[in-house]
Amino acid sequence: MTKVEAVIQTSKLDPVKDALHEIGVEGMTVLEARGHGRQKGHTEFYRGREYTVDLIPKIKIELVLADDLVEKAVQTIVTAARTGKIGDGKIFLSKVDDAIRIRNDERGDSAL
């Protein structure tokens, strides 16, 4: 099992979600996030005050998948979230030891 964490642009949530549904990935956790990589902040002046945003709004999607689905899911996310411009985001993969469905104690892939 692999945990996929994708940090993407806010505008790409719906396309990524739809594309993942299409390949059969139903469950995911979506978090409102802020951050930046190489893409730096943004400054606006309003009424003589400076509003600097050095942490840019992003969406973080988390999903845990059976290993055979991971590559397809990653490609799907990349395709749906890419604009080719700086700030498109990143995907992180990490191994997961086990999963437990709280309702019925199912474990492993069948709990996903």
Next chain:
Amino acid sequence: MPAWRNAATERAKRGIGSKSRHTRMSTKQAPESDLREFYAAESARIREEFAARSDGRAAVHGRTALVESIAMRLWKELISLDTAGPQNFALVALGGFGRRWLFPYSDIDILFLHAGGGAERNLKERIASFSQEIWDLRLKLSPAARTLAECEKFDPSNVEFAISLLDCRYLAGDKSLFDRLHDQLIPKLVARESRSIVQRLTDLTHSRYNKFGNTVFHLEPNVKDGPGGLRDYNLAHWLALIAAMEEQGAWPDEATLLPPWLRERFDAALDFLMSVRCFLHFRHGRDDNTLAWLAQDQAAAEKIGAPDAGSLTASDWMRIYFGHARLIHRVGLQLLEEFPAARPSLYRQFQNLRSRLSNAEFAVVDGRIFLQRQEKLTDSELPLRMFRFMARHGLSLSSSAEHQIEELQPALAAAPPKGAQLWHYLQEILVAPHAAEALRTMHSLRLLTPLLPEFQAIDSLVIRDYSHRFTVDEHTFVAIENLHSLRKSQSKWDQGYSELLDELEQPDLLYLALLLHDTGKGTKPGNHIVGGLEIAEVSLARLDLDPPDRETVLFLIAHHLEMGSALRRDIFDPEAIRQIADKMGTPERLKMLCLLTYADIKAVNPEALTPWKAENLWQLYIGAANYLMRSVDERLRGDEDDEVMTHLRTLTPAAGQKLDTFLDGLPKRYLRTQAASDVIRHLDMAGRLDADPVQVDLTRGRHWYELTVVTLDRPFLFARMAGALAAWGMNIVKAAAFSNEAGVVVDNFFFTDRFQTLELNLPEWERFKTSIHDVVMDKADLERMLRDRLRSEKNTAPKVKVETKVELDDACSAHSTLIEVIAQDQPGLLYRVSSQLSRQNCNIEIALIETEGQTAIDAFYVTSGGKKLAPVHQQRVRTALLAELTGT
């Protein structure tokens, strides 16, 4: 005879209290299977009867009798063969069991009452066996063992026990002991501790309400603990009982606790809620009182609590539920507020201060409104005045005032106020700080829908949306509340939004748009914006709003989802910002829509407006506001095929080329901010310039006077007009100056008449216009006029000190340099600033003048020799303006 009775007799023969029997009980063996079977069979019978008749009251009485029969059986078996014995010990039903309200899975509260003196120690094991038997039947027993003396003591940390005594009922044992508790001790306890009991009850109730967002109107309400649930019915009953006991020193006649006009409706509400809770218990197989969506569907199909109704959808059925729950909640709250001991003394002191608010029509006592006249009311406008009073001062209605007002409902429904008269009241209610509570009360007393019948469509309407927590009407009131709460908020983001709210020219229109924004959910759930616009058209026509105001409200309703949707896009993308800004058109509409979006998202549920969203919405707002500011001087081309220009051409076909010539070179902002009728008026004025080179027009709007001058551009023009207005003592709140390619200038000044010169002297209108004309033509001595005015002005110190700022920006416009001046507002300020700009050889292309409280925010787009100002020139202008304004 049922099987268990035989078995009971047999067991009784074995000897009650025998050592062998207690030993068996103490080893926790299962109860006799016949007793369990009996309980199961009787429970099934009750369930079947409920399924057939959905009579909740019969079901709870049936279960009470069943549990009581089991308790009596065990009493005989384990405690005493004689139900009236032993001496100095009694079995008492408390709480729901005491009032014969045992729902299918509710707890069973009992009290083992002892006389004291140590005799209870002999019964300890028997009591344990008795409780064990009931638990083994899988009944949820909550037992308490107390001596009489312990019952008399009030424990503030366990007010629930004192309250449960109010429902006590004798079951078995020493009746004289119970009578001492019931007839002497409880009335004494209540008389002595009523204040503390009610105070704790108030605290518990408010913390319960807080848990449910202080509203009845949840999409999936809890029928027991939620506001308007059965717990509120109990609350009303207990409060009325305590008040009567305190007064009479004895148990009152139950039938007199509530006024007769309320009793019947209250009983009907109780019957309904009892049936619903029984239904939920049977459906869920446990004490789960949440009326979830699937349960609502089933309850509607089975007509739970409403057997005589015709075919019901889930929404129809929920409306019946909310109708009953609303009544119960209102009565409970009122009794709570009216109980003299229910509030801490500091609160009461504050409330009594408010009695100074009393006037000829309304008396204020302990924060509640009473009508001064007690006779039957006939004035159908009185409710509106009362709700306005309520909205302004944050007071609640006394039950007597509420009853009197409710009696006016038919008269109000037959001949409701309409047009400007109604809008005037509604306007004042909407902008008052406690508007939401006043509107809620109006709605709850059925007085809002006679005024705005379109609101009926969303009355208690459940729209199934996982993110929403409240019914549509309650969501609307919460949204209005959210805006008013901005002024009290300490949150960093709220302060920005709060400033925006203070800057609005017509906040009443924003509140009206909020009141109507989701009405379409009642008529066209699939496209509630279209439905809402249809409804709003009718409402606004009834309120007889001015056409521009009507347009603003419709605009806000039509676009109320736009900024929320934009948050799902890249809020820093210039194209996304341009699109939003173009849709809004003017800064005022942008501000209003931003605030509407804030209030609307926040009213979805208490967590919906996360700091993430609040910050993003603010960033989107300032991005779009800056875009509007920067694109302000982009010019129109007379031959453009813009939608507005095409519309204008069809309105004035006779103008032909003249219209295109007039519009050519005017800033795009001109068309965004001027109504079509104004553009045509300005065109007419420009057409008369040959006859008189200065055309002056003066009109009076709802909020301000508007002076429009159309003339050919010349040095010091804007400054001289500003100076003339200052010399007449007028306070300029807003101004705009536009010029076209041919050098024709359209200047608008919006001002208030500080000394009521125009308001009180109609002949002065002509003299005023002539004076403006002469000043512009340089035929009048402006300097002398100003000296005379300023000499007569009293020099009052400003309430708020505003720091003077002068900012110049060369990058925000392609054609001009932006000069932004922020300063303390004072008479003649605009004249001084604009004169100084002219002296510095600046041509004012566009002026946008705003006043926010005591702060003047003036933006000038200036050129010199047709170009932006050179850096050295900018520095000189800045220094000169600062010197002019600060004297340094």
